[in-house]
Amino acid sequence: MKKEAIYRKHPLDSLNGNPLTEAIEVIAHEDELNKKLTFKPTFEKNLTDIPAVYQQVFLERLEKVHVPAPYLYGMYNKFVGLILDGYSKYTPHSAETNKLQMAIALAARKGERLEEEFISRTTAPSVFVHGHSGVGKTKGIRSVLKVIPQVIKHNKFEDKIFRQDQLVWISLDMPSTPSTKGLALNFFNAVDEALDTDFYEQWKDKSHYSVERHLSQMQSIAVAHHLGLAHIDELQFMLKYKNSKNAPSFTTIEALFNKLGIPIVLSSTTSGREMFLSDTKSPDFTITRRLLTNREYQFSLYGVKSKFFNSLFDALFPESFCKSSEMPDKQFKQVFCYLTCGLPAMMTRLAILHHESIAMLKNKYPDKADTYRTGDVERLHKTYNNQFSLIAGALDNLRAGNIQQFDEDVNKLDEKEHVLTNEEVKLAAKAERKKVQKLLPDVVPDPLGIPRVCMDIDSKDMLNFIKEGYDE
Incomplete structure (x- = not known):
């Protein structure tokens, strides 16, 4: 659901004068956030005092x-902080931003990956969340993200025309099969749900297109809509296909998002974390450690x-x-x-x-x-x-x-x-x-x-x- 932009000044000057940052509303108090995250339905009758069909409704x-887990307030602050910091490092109207958008769009049309020499943004950090299956990682992360408006519709900023749908965050799963194209399709589907577009329909039958073409299209969408943060769930799936040539890797993830200045949140089971960190001989290990340099959250029993x-x-x-x-x-x-x-x-x-x-x-x-x-x-x-x-x-x-x-x-x-x-x-x-x-x-x-x-x-x-x- 798109939300009309309402611009607010932040207490930090570096976050002002930019439509992407001023459009982000911040929840400053934990009680206010917990109120938004909590859902405890009220029941006006005893369960067994009503017919069976209404019991099912109950x-x-x-x-x-x-019920919000104890660390969700800190997680909210981290996510919003990463989004604001990432946006503060560029402005949507700058010549540098326009040059990057044009270069990525051209690479997408050619089916090539954008060369790093064209990317002038600072590599963004990553957050890692892990815990046992069923402990509430995904639900917790996505409940926090849903408090942050996902799509903000801009029309004018400081008396200048600025028509743009800003994609603040996106959440997608790693593919369960060793397919980088599968990762791209998951991304397209998540974008469609947020922006009401049809990228998935356009690409689902284009398996004959190269992996590079799929990835460059992902980058083009992310930069065109000023993606602020990407959450990638089920990271442990990579363990099943880490030796597959066509599988997405940490190098792929970093190139898609971090290199473009887009922070990411990675989430995995606890066993997934241990196996990632112990695989020191993997060629991806250096990138793995670089991706895990920011905050780590552990959901416990x-x-x-x-x-x-x-x-x-x-x-x-x-x-x-x-x-x-x-x-x-x-x-x-x-x-x-x-x-x-x-x-x-x-x-x-x-x-x-x-x-x-x-x-x-x-x-x-x-x-x-x-x-x-x-x-x-x-x-x-x-x-x-x-x-x-x-x-x-x-x-x-x-x-x-x-x-x-x-x-x-x-x-x-x-x-x-x-x-x-x-x-x-x-x-x-x-x-x-x-x-x-x-x-x-x-x-x-x-x-x-x-x-x-x-x-x-x-x-x-x-x-x-x-x-x-x-x-x-």
């Missing part, structure tokens, strides 16, 4: 619950005592959903934390499925309605066992500290490569647990009565993680 609202966990838990189990006698207690919360491993995505899914199970039972057996309680720990376990069989093996690996295997399991599920039945998945998970127990033979009872292996996640003992929690 549960759909829970799916959209969002959340313990039962953390402010974020409790805020999200309260939003997922609102008092208006059930009677006070049915509300979850401390033990329920601990079991919930254990089953979901403190992952926001798992917390949301399990909460919705648990509410749905309780409602279905009350609807089916109204004479026994009082025996089905939201805070029933045994019922929570049954919901998990019935509905999480496909992901349970991955979560077992996470609890056991097998982070890389956890990420690989989740990626396979995301790509729909799992062809096992639910029962076969359970058997595979059981075999995996036995293998872990041989490596870590010190078995202790869980305070909740759940037998498990001593675990180490993010250098924290899982027993303390469940029982005591830790601050973020």
Whole structure:
């Protein structure tokens, strides 16, 4: 959605006199940002007091619950700071900018990559965000970006005609296959969604065009619309095709954005980060380290005592959903934390499925309605066992500290490569647990009565993680 430009002076003189910077509105206070980022739907009735179809409407609202993670305010400041700093280093009407735009447009028409000698801008920095699958990286990053207007429509600035759609930011995924052209198509699709253009339709059937032609078209669009920041997600996909000749590389990413003065935000799973940084023999390693010279953010698991966990838990189990006698207690919360491993995505899914199970039972057996309680720990376990069989093996690996295997399991599920039945998945998970127990033979009872292996996640003992929690 395009937003008409409203120009504001900034307290730094270097950010004034430029339509690209003056059009950026800054949220200066954390409370104001958190208010924009938070979504906790209100429920005027008890879930089981309304017909089943309306119960589903209630549960759909829970799916959209969002509680800002503790580091999103710092991330917002970083993103906006990078955007403003990048824009402040050039003006859209300058001869230098016009020369660069013409050179890139000419290179795009010829299907060639622009030579670096024509690029006079300072190489922009990069931010790296990582964390376990399901911990809320992508949702967090994109929720912050959505607070920043994506497209600003200019008509006139300081009594001079300036007709331009300014593309402040863009967010796209790395391709899951080793294809640089696939990266270009993802970029075109993201641009189309923002600007209401049709670049994807123009290019999706042009596989016969060279890679250089695809990349030069990306650069042309970025410079023509004054792209301020690019977010590239699923960076761990590069691990699967790092030895492929046609795959996008760090060199490609740097040339596309950083060299043009466009800062980028890279996001990856934790295992992806470790493998990137350990690959010191890769020809891309120098560029990799250069790309990771700015801020690094790590999204961690959340313990039962953390402010974020409790805020999200309260939003997922609102008092208006059930009677006070049915509300979850401390033990329920601990079991919930254990089953979901403190992952926001798992917390949301399990909460919705648990509410749905309780409602279905009350609807089916109204004479026994009082025996089905939201805070029933045994019922929570049954919901998990019935509905999480496909992901349970991955979560077992996470609890056991097998982070890389956890990420690989989740990626396979995301790509729909799992062809096992639910029962076969359970058997595979059981075999995996036995293998872990041989490596870590010190078995202790869980305070909740759940037998498990001593675990180490993010250098924290899982027993303390469940029982005591830790601050973020």
